[in-house]
Amino acid sequence: MPAPTLPEKRWSIDLEKKIQEAHSENEQEYTARYGFNPNSGKEIFVIDTPPPYPSGTWHIGAVAQYSMIDVIARSQRLLGKEVYFPWGVDRNGINIEFVVEQNTKRKMKTYDREEFLSLCKETIEEFTQAMRNTAKRVGLSCDFSKEYLTDSPEYRQVTQAIFVELFKKGEIIEDLRPNIYDPVEGTTIAEAEVERQSRKTKLVDIKWYTEDGVEVIISTTRPELICACGIVVVHPDDERYRNLVGKKIILPVPVSGRETSVEIKTHASVKSDFGSGVLMVCSFGDQNDVAIFRDMGLTPFRAIDLDGCMTSIAGPWNGNKVIEARKAVIDYLEENGKIHDIVEREQEIPVSERGKNPVETILLKEWYVRQTHIQDRMKEHIEEIEFHPARNKQFLIDWMDNISIDWPISRRRWYHTEIPIWYSQDETKVIVPPSGTYVQPWKDSPPIDSRVLDRETREDMGSYQELKQNLGEISGEEKVFDTWMDSSNSNLFVSGYLNHPELFEKAFPTALRPQGKEIVRTWLYYTLLKSTLLLDKPGFNHVWIDGLGMDPWGRKMSKSLGNGIDADSVLECGAGGKTGSWKVKGPDKSVSLRANKIGSECFRLWKACDAQVGDDFHINPEEIEKKYYGVLTKVFNVARFASMFPCPDDLDTTPADLAIEDKWIIAEFQSMMSIVEKSWHELDIYTATQALKSFATGVLPSHWLEMVKSRLYDDDEAAAWTIHRIVRDFLSAFSPICPFFSHHISLTIYSKSAVDVDSFPVNIVDELAVDMQQGDDLRKLTTSIQEFNSSTWNAKKDAGISLNKPISGIMIPDELSEFTKILTSMHSLE
RNA sequence: GGGCUUGUGGUCUAGGGGUUAUGACGUCGCCUUGACAUGGCGAAGAUCGAGAGUUCAAUUCUCUCCGAGCCCA
Known part of the structure; x- marks a missing residue:
C-alpha cells in the first residue's frame, strides 16, 4: 500500500492546538493573512463585531455565536472580499463598578473618583486577557492588532464628538423626567437593578369628596403622595363609578403651588377588585403611574427631592422624609375624619438590589436623545437592510412601534464615558469640546479650542478662549453616558467615522452587524437610531441575528440553576489526553455529561450544522462529540486516502x-x-x-x-x-x-x-x-x-x-x- | 401582567395546503471488504405540543389553550 503524505493517522485535539499555535505564532504572518488592508482594491466588507463585555467567564453560547461570525468573515474572504473583522472589547459600565465594590466591600461613592476608576481599569484588564485567549482558541480570525477598547480615549472621544454633533443639531435635549432613584445611595439606577421585596405596609382607605359633595373611597399605600396626584381613574367598565367620570374631586390634604382638585377619568389598567376600585395616580408611586401619566399627557409633579424629602408642593410636610411624611399625613387624615379604614397587608415593593432601599420614581433633569420624531424615517432605512433570518426583523419593528419616550442617556455613575459639557455660572450657556479630544469635565477644564453655545437655542456664540472671561465660574458635568451610548457607535468607529474619512466613504453603511437577538432593542436599535440622526442612512447592509445558547434541555444557562457549561472546558476537551466531564443540573436531577474530544473545529462544525441562524440552540458536549467528531474523522480519512x-x-x-x-x-x-x-x-x-x-x-x-x-x-x-x-x-x-x-x-x-x-x-x-x-x-x-x-x-x-x-x-x-x-x-x- | 418568537421519531434537525415527512445522533441487526471499527452496510422508530375552525384536503393557514425562550412592565 502506498504511504500517505498526510502522516497523522487521525485528527486530534493536540494536533489542532499545535496547528493553532503555529498559526498565530508569527504576528506578521497572521496580520498578512487576516489583517485589514483598506487599500487592497478588493470589495470592502466590514463586520461590526459585537465587542464582548468581560465579566470573568465568557458564556459558551456567546462563544458559539462568535465562531459563526468568524465563519462569515472567513467565507467572505474566500469570496474575494477585503474583510475587516475587528476585535473590540466593551469595558464601560456598571457591572465592573459592582465587581470592584464587591471585591473591596466599599461603595463607589466612598472612593475618590480617580482612585475608583483606576481600580475598575485594573480589574477589567484581567478579565479582558482571559477573553482574548478564548477568542483565539475558538479560532476567531480577527485583526487583533487593531484591538479597540470602549473605555480608551480613542473610543470615548468618538462618543463625545457624536454627542456634541447631535447636541448642536438639537437632537439631544435636557428634560425633567421620571427616573428610578435610590435616595440612600444617591443615584439613579437601572430597571435591571431593582428587585421586589415583600414588606408589611398600611393600605389606607381615604374618604375623598367630589366638588359636588359625593364621597369616594380611595385606597392607597402612599398617602404622602396625594400632593402629587394628577388624576383619579376608574375602570371604563365599572358600573359603580360611571356617574363620577368627568367630575372633579378634591384632594383630601392641603397642598401648595398646584390645583387642589383633579379630574376623574377612566383607564383600562385599573383593577376594579383592588380596594374600592378607584385609583389615585401620582407622579410617581409606581411604574403604572408613570405609564398613566404618559398616556394621559399629564404634567408630572416633583414631590420628592434627591435626598428623599418631600418638596414644597407637600405644603405642611415640605422637607419631611418620605416615611415621616407618610405617618404625618395619616395622622392629619385621622384627625379630620377622612380615614375610612386602615389594613396592614403584605406588599411587594421595589427596592434597590444593592442597599435594599425602597426606590422612588422621581423627576430629575437628565439628558435625552430625541427618538420619537424619527421613527418613520428609521423604518424607511430599515427597509433597505437585509435581515438574517428575515423573521427576526420583527423584533426590531415591534420594539419601534412601542417607543413612546425619548432615550435617557445620562447616568450618575463613574466608569463610563463622561458627558462632555461645562455650564456657565448663570447656567444659560454651555461649553463643548472640539471633535477629537477626550475630556473629563468632572476634573478637567475645557480645552482651549472648545466652543460656547447657548444652552437653549444651541446657537454658537464663539470660542471658549474669547468668551472665557464672560462665563463666570464654570462647572463641569459630573454625569456619564449610558453604556449603549458608546456601544451604539461601534459600527461608525470600525468603519472609520471621524478617524479615517476616506475609508468611511467606502465602508459605510457597514457591511454586517452580527448579534444576539436579546439585544435587538438596545444595541441594534440604538445603532440604527444614531445612523439616522447623524447621517440619515441605514447603518448596515446586512443584520444577522442569532439565537441564544441554552442548556441541554432548552433552558437558559444561569449560575443559580447550576446548568452552565464553561466554554474553555469544551474547547480544551481532549487536549493532552484529558477528557471532559460536566455536572449539569437538569430539570429533575443532576446529570453527568462526558466527552473524549471536542476542540474548536468540532465545536464550530456543530454550531454551523446543528441550528439555523436565529434559532435558540441546545448545548450538550456529549452530542457535539457524537454527531460531529465522526464527520471530521471521515473527511480526514478521505484526504488521507x-x-x-x-x-x-x-x-x-x-x-x-x-x-x-x-x-x-x-x-x-x-x-x-x-x-x-x-x-x-x-x-x-x-x-x-x-x-x-x-x-x-x-x-x-x-x-x-x-x-x-x-x-x-x-x-x-x-x-x-x-x-x-x-x-x-x-x-x-x-x-x-x-x-x-x-x-x-x-x-x-x-x-x-x-x-x-x-x-x-x-x-x-x-x-x-x-x-x-x-x-x-x-x-x-x-x-x-x-x-x-x-x-x-x-x-x-x-x-x-x-x-x-x-x-x-x-x-x-x-x-x-x-x-x-x-x-x-x-x-x-x- | 404585556408584546414577540418558538414547539416535527428517544435526542437534535430539514421542509412546508395534497409527498412513502428530510437528514444526523442514539437504538437494534449484520460485516474485520486493499484509507477509515474514532469504520462499513442495513432495519426499526413520528397520529409533525393539545383542542377547535377555514378547506375537497392541514403537520403546514386562523383562533384558543399548554410548554419553552426573549424583551418590556
Missing part, C-alpha cells in the same frame, strides 16, 4: 481522459459547490455546511471512492486527478467552518493552505466544457447508482457472500450502461 496517491502536478487543467464515473462525481461535486458558494454569499452557514457535510460523508466516499479504488491502486491518473482536485477544492470551501483542520491538510498535501484561497474554486464542469445540461443528466444517475450499489450489497449479504467476493446474476440497469465496466469491477460481478 487521497494523499496515498501522487498528486498530479497540474490540478488546474482538466485532463481529457476522465472516466464517466469521474465526470459523474464532478457533476455532483459541482452542484454541491454551487450551493455552497451561493450560501456563502447569502450568509447562510447552515445550508453551506449541510451541503459540504453530506457530500463528504455520503456519495463521495461510499459510492465514488468505492468504485475507483482499483483504478487508483493501478495508478490511474484521471482518478488521481479527480480525487485530488475534489479534496483540494472541498477544503477551500470547508475552511471557513473548520479553518485549522482545512489548513493543516491542504498545506500538507497541496503545499498551499485552504485559508489563503481568496476566490471561490472555479467550476470544473465549465472547465470540462460539459454543459450544464450534461451535468444535470449525470446527476440524475446518482439515485440509480446508490440504489444499484445498495441492492448489490444487500444481495451479497442475503447470499452470505463477503462484499469483496464475486457474485453472479446481477443485472446492471440500462440507464447505467455507461458504468458497466466500473460497476462490474467494483462488485466483482460475474
Whole structure:
C-alpha cells in the first residue's frame, strides 16, 4: 500500500492546538493573512463585531455565536472580499463598578473618583486577557492588532464628538423626567437593578369628596403622595363609578403651588377588585403611574427631592422624609375624619438590589436623545437592510412601534464615558469640546479650542478662549453616558467615522452587524437610531441575528440553576489526553455529561450544522462529540486516502481522459459547490455546511471512492486527478467552518493552505466544457447508482457472500450502461 | 401582567395546503471488504405540543389553550 503524505493517522485535539499555535505564532504572518488592508482594491466588507463585555467567564453560547461570525468573515474572504473583522472589547459600565465594590466591600461613592476608576481599569484588564485567549482558541480570525477598547480615549472621544454633533443639531435635549432613584445611595439606577421585596405596609382607605359633595373611597399605600396626584381613574367598565367620570374631586390634604382638585377619568389598567376600585395616580408611586401619566399627557409633579424629602408642593410636610411624611399625613387624615379604614397587608415593593432601599420614581433633569420624531424615517432605512433570518426583523419593528419616550442617556455613575459639557455660572450657556479630544469635565477644564453655545437655542456664540472671561465660574458635568451610548457607535468607529474619512466613504453603511437577538432593542436599535440622526442612512447592509445558547434541555444557562457549561472546558476537551466531564443540573436531577474530544473545529462544525441562524440552540458536549467528531474523522480519512496517491502536478487543467464515473462525481461535486458558494454569499452557514457535510460523508466516499479504488491502486491518473482536485477544492470551501483542520491538510498535501484561497474554486464542469445540461443528466444517475450499489450489497449479504467476493446474476440497469465496466469491477460481478 | 418568537421519531434537525415527512445522533441487526471499527452496510422508530375552525384536503393557514425562550412592565 502506498504511504500517505498526510502522516497523522487521525485528527486530534493536540494536533489542532499545535496547528493553532503555529498559526498565530508569527504576528506578521497572521496580520498578512487576516489583517485589514483598506487599500487592497478588493470589495470592502466590514463586520461590526459585537465587542464582548468581560465579566470573568465568557458564556459558551456567546462563544458559539462568535465562531459563526468568524465563519462569515472567513467565507467572505474566500469570496474575494477585503474583510475587516475587528476585535473590540466593551469595558464601560456598571457591572465592573459592582465587581470592584464587591471585591473591596466599599461603595463607589466612598472612593475618590480617580482612585475608583483606576481600580475598575485594573480589574477589567484581567478579565479582558482571559477573553482574548478564548477568542483565539475558538479560532476567531480577527485583526487583533487593531484591538479597540470602549473605555480608551480613542473610543470615548468618538462618543463625545457624536454627542456634541447631535447636541448642536438639537437632537439631544435636557428634560425633567421620571427616573428610578435610590435616595440612600444617591443615584439613579437601572430597571435591571431593582428587585421586589415583600414588606408589611398600611393600605389606607381615604374618604375623598367630589366638588359636588359625593364621597369616594380611595385606597392607597402612599398617602404622602396625594400632593402629587394628577388624576383619579376608574375602570371604563365599572358600573359603580360611571356617574363620577368627568367630575372633579378634591384632594383630601392641603397642598401648595398646584390645583387642589383633579379630574376623574377612566383607564383600562385599573383593577376594579383592588380596594374600592378607584385609583389615585401620582407622579410617581409606581411604574403604572408613570405609564398613566404618559398616556394621559399629564404634567408630572416633583414631590420628592434627591435626598428623599418631600418638596414644597407637600405644603405642611415640605422637607419631611418620605416615611415621616407618610405617618404625618395619616395622622392629619385621622384627625379630620377622612380615614375610612386602615389594613396592614403584605406588599411587594421595589427596592434597590444593592442597599435594599425602597426606590422612588422621581423627576430629575437628565439628558435625552430625541427618538420619537424619527421613527418613520428609521423604518424607511430599515427597509433597505437585509435581515438574517428575515423573521427576526420583527423584533426590531415591534420594539419601534412601542417607543413612546425619548432615550435617557445620562447616568450618575463613574466608569463610563463622561458627558462632555461645562455650564456657565448663570447656567444659560454651555461649553463643548472640539471633535477629537477626550475630556473629563468632572476634573478637567475645557480645552482651549472648545466652543460656547447657548444652552437653549444651541446657537454658537464663539470660542471658549474669547468668551472665557464672560462665563463666570464654570462647572463641569459630573454625569456619564449610558453604556449603549458608546456601544451604539461601534459600527461608525470600525468603519472609520471621524478617524479615517476616506475609508468611511467606502465602508459605510457597514457591511454586517452580527448579534444576539436579546439585544435587538438596545444595541441594534440604538445603532440604527444614531445612523439616522447623524447621517440619515441605514447603518448596515446586512443584520444577522442569532439565537441564544441554552442548556441541554432548552433552558437558559444561569449560575443559580447550576446548568452552565464553561466554554474553555469544551474547547480544551481532549487536549493532552484529558477528557471532559460536566455536572449539569437538569430539570429533575443532576446529570453527568462526558466527552473524549471536542476542540474548536468540532465545536464550530456543530454550531454551523446543528441550528439555523436565529434559532435558540441546545448545548450538550456529549452530542457535539457524537454527531460531529465522526464527520471530521471521515473527511480526514478521505484526504488521507487521497494523499496515498501522487498528486498530479497540474490540478488546474482538466485532463481529457476522465472516466464517466469521474465526470459523474464532478457533476455532483459541482452542484454541491454551487450551493455552497451561493450560501456563502447569502450568509447562510447552515445550508453551506449541510451541503459540504453530506457530500463528504455520503456519495463521495461510499459510492465514488468505492468504485475507483482499483483504478487508483493501478495508478490511474484521471482518478488521481479527480480525487485530488475534489479534496483540494472541498477544503477551500470547508475552511471557513473548520479553518485549522482545512489548513493543516491542504498545506500538507497541496503545499498551499485552504485559508489563503481568496476566490471561490472555479467550476470544473465549465472547465470540462460539459454543459450544464450534461451535468444535470449525470446527476440524475446518482439515485440509480446508490440504489444499484445498495441492492448489490444487500444481495451479497442475503447470499452470505463477503462484499469483496464475486457474485453472479446481477443485472446492471440500462440507464447505467455507461458504468458497466466500473460497476462490474467494483462488485466483482460475474 | 404585556408584546414577540418558538414547539416535527428517544435526542437534535430539514421542509412546508395534497409527498412513502428530510437528514444526523442514539437504538437494534449484520460485516474485520486493499484509507477509515474514532469504520462499513442495513432495519426499526413520528397520529409533525393539545383542542377547535377555514378547506375537497392541514403537520403546514386562523383562533384558543399548554410548554419553552426573549424583551418590556
